[in-house]
Amino acid sequence: ADIGAEHQSINFMKDKEDQYWASLEERFGVMLKRMHGAAQTLREFQKHQVKASKLIQQTVESIQQLGPFGVHETGTLKAACQAQEILAKTTCQYLTEMNERVFAESNRQATNILKTLQKKTESMEAQGSRTLKDLKSERVSLNESWVGYTHADRERSNQELANQKVKTDPYLACRKYEKQMNKMKGVEQQFQKDMVAVYQDLKQEDGRRIELMKGVMLDNLLAQKAVFEHAVKFTDNAIASVKAVDREQDVILYAKESGLIIENKEQDASKSTAMLAFDVSPPQRDQQSTRRLFQLEVDKDGRLQRQGKFFKSNWKDVHCVVSRSGLLHYFDEAESSSPSFTINLTGCLVRAANNI
Secondary structure (H helix, E strand, O other), X not given: OHHHHHHHHHHHHHHHHHHHHHHHHHHHHHHHHHHHHHHHHHXXXXXXXXXXXXXXXXXXXXXXXXXXXXXXXXXXXXXXXXXXXXXXXXXXXXXXXHHHHHHHHHHHHHHHHHHHHHHHHHHHHHHHHHHHHXXXXXHXXXXXXXXXXXXXXXXHHHHHHXXXXXXXXXXXXXXXXXXXXXXXXXXXXXXXXXXXXXXXXXXXXXXXXXXXXXXXXXXXXXXXXXXXXXXXXXXXXXXXXXXXXXXXXXXXXXXXXXXXXXXXXXXXXXXXXXXXXXXXXXXXXXXXXXXXXHHHOXXXXXXXXXXXXXXXXXXXXXXXXXXXXXXXXXXXXXXXXXOOEEEEOOOOXXXXXXXX
16 A cells, blocks of 8 residues: 555656646747847847948938038028038938948947847757757656656565465565656756756856847947038028028129129218119210320311212212321211221322302
């Protein structure tokens, strides 16, 4: 009866142990899953960082392609155009610095921690799998020794019922089972020790990964915040410059710089006025000098009559001028600027005709 009770107790504990070790094996799988998931998250994070870095670079290139505008403007509109150009240039500068100092560094750190994490995961998996394999092997041996003991115990019971000599002594099988159980305890203790070490490695490496991602994401957000704050500041400046655009002031300034409006300076500087260049009277010409020059070029001038072209009896009064050059010019009108015809009198003798 005592042996039967012990059998039941051992079988019951055996089932509990099976459940216990199955749960520990499952938890080992959970730790490995965590490490693999951590590595996958790092790879995804690294990929995200690379894409973000490329997008920033593309943004910088796109802004740079816009180029300046309003280079020919003056005054307040020119200032507004320059404010937007400053906004674009400084934005590119901030984005480039963020890309180089934050994203490049975070990529380097993520790459290093990922390599370390992968190596540690492989080591943990190898160590845990090896210990788990030893544990399973010893548990199989322990179960086999227990089965050997129960088989020997049944044979002894059958032999006793048949009044036969006991040929198989369960004591030896029980001794073997006890020895195997002691060996099993050592393997179990090693498994537990290895799992604790695996957990400590998991805690350390996963903690480093989390801390890295925290630091990188914080750096990214702070850098983006700095860019946004800069953008807001310079955008406000640009908005103020645009609001300050004064069309009257700009047009007048352009007219003054280009000479369309000139200062009409008087003796009293406080009374100087601006005038449109087209309203300024031209300089007075010396008409007397021109008239004297005109008279010097004339040798003789007056009115003559010349015969008509088609009717000889038709005589017409014309204005004639003999210039100093010896040319006789006939003008149909005294105010005409071009002669009707000209006769070169050089070398000719001219006299008045009495009978025509």
